[in-house]
Amino acid sequence: MRKRFIALAAVLAVGLAGCSGGDSKDQKQPLGQAKAGVLRVLAGSELADMQPILDEAAKATGVQVKFTFSGTLEGAQTVLDGKADSAYDAIWFSSNRYLTLLPGGAKKLGTQTKIMSSPVVLGLPNSVLQQLGWQDGKVTWSQIAEAAGQHRFSYGMTDPSASNSGFSALVGVAAALAGSGSALTPDQITAITPQLKQFFAAQTLSAGSSGWLSDAFQKRASGADPGPKVDGLINYESVLLEMKGLTVIHPSDGVVTADYPLTLLASANSDARDSFRRLTDHLRTPDVQRRIMETTHRRPIAPQVPLAKEFTDASPVELPFPGTEQAVDTLVSAYFDKIRRPSRTVYVLDTSGSMEGDRLAALKAALSGLTGVDSSLVGRYRQFHAREQVTLLPFSTGPAAPVTMTVDPDNRQPALDQIKQTADGLVADGDTAIFTSLEKAYQILEQQSDTDPDRFTSIVLMTDGENTAGAGLDDFKSFVGTVPDRLKGTPVFPVLFGEGSQDDMNAIATATGGKVFDGRSQSLADVFKDIRGYQ
Amino acid sequence: MKRLISIGLAVVLVTGVALAVIFGSGGGTDSAPLTTVRGVIGSEKLAFFSDQRVKDAFARHGLDVQVDPAGSRQMAIQTDLSRYDFAFPSSSPAADRIRHDHGNAHTYAPFSSPMAVATFAPIVDLLTKAGVVHKGAGDYDVLDIAKYMELTANGTRWDQLPGNTSYPVRKNILITTTDPRDSNSAAMYLSIASYVANGFSVVNTQQQEATILPKVTPLFTNQGYTQNSSDAPFEDYLSAGIGRNPMVLVYEAQYADRLVRDDGSIKPDMRLLYLSPTVYSKHTLVALKGPGDQVGQLLNSDPELSKLAATFGFRTQDPKYFTQVVSEHKLPLPTSLVDTVDPPSFETLERLLDAVGKQYGA
Structure with missing residues (x-):
């Protein structure tokens, strides 16, 4: 009786196509x-x-x-x-x-x-797993946090405010460490902050996207990037399976899964x-x-499709995801202000004559945007955080005097105000000594890291023109080879702007393991916020 | 106050036959253009409405039924219903609200489904040992909600159950539900929990509401984030297994549908637990505009649509269709259930849901 209507249905289906x-x-x-x-x-x-x-x-x-x-x-x-x-x-x-x-x-x-799913998990090479005694893959986040606190391995992870894999990892680790078995509440976060600090002590690579993170990881492994090798990655299972040489660990106390x-x-x-x-x-x-x-x-959502063998844990335990915005915000704020290794950044800022007018105004706005005046979600999470050290190094014919500010966790406003005032006081005049100024930035970092080494360190370069004074690209390339070991992994993030040379910017990023950002197709303010995910 | 209900005792066969005569005669032909009818439906009925046989059955009556899925409560409160001819939420309280807001439109309750828990064999064993699960009147397992609430009141984790080697997970023993703020199945669960917390009686005073809220709220808030529509956690159950969510609140129909399809999605270690007490989710169609009414009438009266609804796991108004499907496919499902209770009134349920929802801070 049913079959009789199939032909009719086909006719109707054809008739209906395009009639919505x-x-x-x-x-x-x-x-x-x-x-x-x-x-x-x-x-x-x-x-x-x-x-x-x-x-x-x-x-x-x-x-x-x-x-x-x-x-x-x-x-x-x-x-x-x-x-x-x-x-x-x-x-x-x-x-x-x-x-x-x-x-x-x-x-x-x-x-x-x-449509599909992929849990956020840890990937480590077998050699490291053996050293840690984790060959059987049965590890909890607490054990991982403990080993991380002892610097027994290092890993890369994306910034939780920039990429979901980092965000999921943060939420997962926090839920697991809280150990209560139910969803994380804001008042539990203070209690687990010490353990979370341990966990993030071993993070030596950060990124604003999970794709760039894997690339940087592989380039460091192959020596294409100058920075120290990183042992493992926290990323989507799908990304880790795509890479060679990493074994996927599904911590037994649970994971947070992306469900697309x-x-x-x-x-x-x-x-x-x-x-x-x-x-x-x-x-x-x-x-x-x-x-x-x-x-x-990625894992299929259709239950009729059997899982491939590469998914070593067919049914990883899922950790509860917080049920309130307040719990998530408290956690993410604590991450930036208390938990993660604080960052140290030198902003190398072109104030040559060609920056006069709109360009300088855009630069001032971009820097001010990071001092808490931007109340959007992105602005809130990408502003300068407690403990962060920021150096503004304006340059033209040569580097000017650097101004360094450290955001005091108990009183943030003075440093933020000073960053804003320093930015507002920039004046455009003179030539463009890109490479001499970059070298100066490394010297500043060398000095700063002498007494306070445990920070995520990077350089942001913003220039609107070609190099017209001081050292050249080749000088800079050989200079980078001579910096102290602790600065070898310091990436430079050049921003393409105005008539800046794309070739030079690419060369700088390649030589330092950085990444070029395009300030011509989007606003400088947005670019500066994007870069925050890599600092 | 517990009642014994045999499924579908309110049979409107006479009306059904009469309507079948009226509408059956106007069946579509190959060339007749179909009238498009738009409806918003609880997501658990999406598979039914998307099925070609169902489309064919409607087409015979000159209808092309187009549906969008939505949470039932969302449908009652948020969805712009002006572009739909009918709303088909999954419970009578939500339908009451929609009917009330739309000038007492006609309603039809062509099928229903009891709330149940989709789980796995090791979980059934563990909970049986813990005294929370027992055998029902036939060969089916029943989760004792009162005992379950005692167990969860202390925040017991799976790894704290004595002798648990099969699922020693550091997670609270909790049934995964949908978001109580916008989904019907969670509201049905709240109906059950509130009944038990209120000393086995339907909550009907504000004083009772205040007393039971601290007992029922953690059943939701301890889960953290919840999804907004009942097919999502069930899909997770089917595809991601015991690690993701060991116990998922479902409509019996969702599980029965997969059993009937026999497409490999129900794995050998999967089990369905009935709840004691349970509530029936009475899928109730509210006819908002002209052709919406016809859809309601057909679902109530057309034998082919009733048969198909039973194939999708729904308990039909005339129980014979569901019973036939159970015996035809040898489904391990009881044809009648004891210990069912009514949900509270729409107003009470709304106040309870709002109070639970406030705990999410948004």
Whole structure:
């Protein structure tokens, strides 16, 4: 009796295709207007690896995904501000948990369909696991924290305010160390702060994205980057499986898992809802799920698909994720102000004549933005934190006198005010001595680290022109080889701006294990906030 | 006050036949254009409405039913219902609220499903030893909610259960639910817990509310973050196994549906625990606009749709459809359950949910 209607259904399905009604279509947006068959998706950058799967999906379903990549916090802010409402149809990040905890966040979201998952775990080489006596893989976060506090291994992890893998790791470790068995509450965080400090004492590499973190790790391992080798990584299981030489450890007290919900925005029109449904149905078919598992090393959500052998723990214990914004904010603030190794940064700032006017104003605004005047989510987490040491080194024909400020945990305002005043007092005049000034920055760091070595150290270089005075690129390259060992891993983060030389900036980043940021396609203020994730 | 209920005693067969005659005759043909009907539904009915056989059955009556899933409470409070012809939340309290806000629209309760817990064999063994799980009237396992609440009141962790070598995990013994602020299944769970905390009686005074809240709130807040729709934790249960969530609150229908499909998603160590007491989630369709009413009538009366609903694990208004599916697929499910209770009134439930929700600080 059922079969009789299948033919009829097929006829109806054909007849129905393309007859869904369209809502308003006149928004002017960077990604283009809402369009039938196109799903505009604001997404985490790690989802770029889904492109081949999505290309196949487009052929099978007629639904094409247009990605715009964004950091998790930036994405959450876009959604909360309502800026995503007409510009996108859906969002796709590794998790919606934090966004849902924020006031007004849940209401912005429509249907959430999980596509795959990957826990945030620890990866270490077998040799290190043997030294630590962890060959059997049965380790708890408390044991890991203890060994980390004794510096028995080192690891890299992303910044919790910049990337979900770091955020999940922080939440997971905190929940495990609290050990209460239920969700973390704000009042437990003080009690576990000493153990968390131990845990983060072994972190020697930080990054604003999990992709860059793995690259930097591998470059250091191969010697392509000058910094000291790092033993392991805390990252998505999928990323660790992709890399060679690391064994994945699923701590027995639990993990926090990214579940990648493809999420329709509540504001999406009926075309988008239709596209969303077709796409998610397709992505969850067993064949596609198998492909996702094989190509991205993420776990399938379809229960019919058996797990591949590479997932050594078929069902890792999941730690409870905090249920309130307050618990998360208390934890993340404690991380920056009390727990993590504090950072030390020299800002090498071009104040040559060509910076006169708008450019200098943009630089002043960018620095001020890090002193607590930016109240957005991103601004809040990327401002200068307690204990942090900041040196402003303006330069033109040569380096000017550096000004160093350390943010006092008990009284932050004076240092923040001084940073702002120093920035406001910058005057543009003279030539551009990039490399001589960079060398000066290393000398400052050498002095500072002499008595206070245990900090994340980096240099930010902002210049709008080519080098016109002092040492040249080759001089700088040989200089970098002569710095003391403790400064060898110090990355320089050059910002491309104005007529700055892309080649020189790339060469500086490569020689120091840094990364070039583009201050021409986005505002200097945004770039300075992005760089914070790497400091 | 416990009552014994045999499923689906309120049979409206006569109405059903009458409507079948009226609407059955107007069935669609190959060429007739279909009327699109838009509905917002509790997510656990999405598979039913997406099924081609269900679409075909509606098409025979000239309808193309398009649905969006949403949390039932979200549907009652947040969702803009103006673009929908019907709302189909998963419980009578949510439907009451929607009906109340829409000029006493027609409602239909074509099927229901008792709340249950999806879990794993080692967990059933552990909880049986701990005296929290016992055998029901047939060959099914029952979780004693009163004993469960005693156990969780002290924040007992799995690794603190004596002799536990099968799941020695440093996590509280807690049933994973959805977010009580916007999902129906969590509200149903709160109904059960509040009944037990109130000395086995339905909460109906504000004084009782105040007394029971400290006992029931931690069942939710200790979980931390919860998801907003019941298919999400069940999907996690199916795909991620015992480590992710050892016990997940589900509608019986979600589990039964997977058993019927027999597609390998229910693994040999998976078990369904019934709750004592339990509540039935009465899936209630509220007809908001013209064609929405027809969908409600068809679901109530069309034998093919009733049969299909039973295939998706729902207990149908006429119990014979569900019983047939159980025997046809040899499902390990009881055809009738004892010890079911009513949820509190919509107002009481709302106040309780709001009070629990306030603990999340947003």
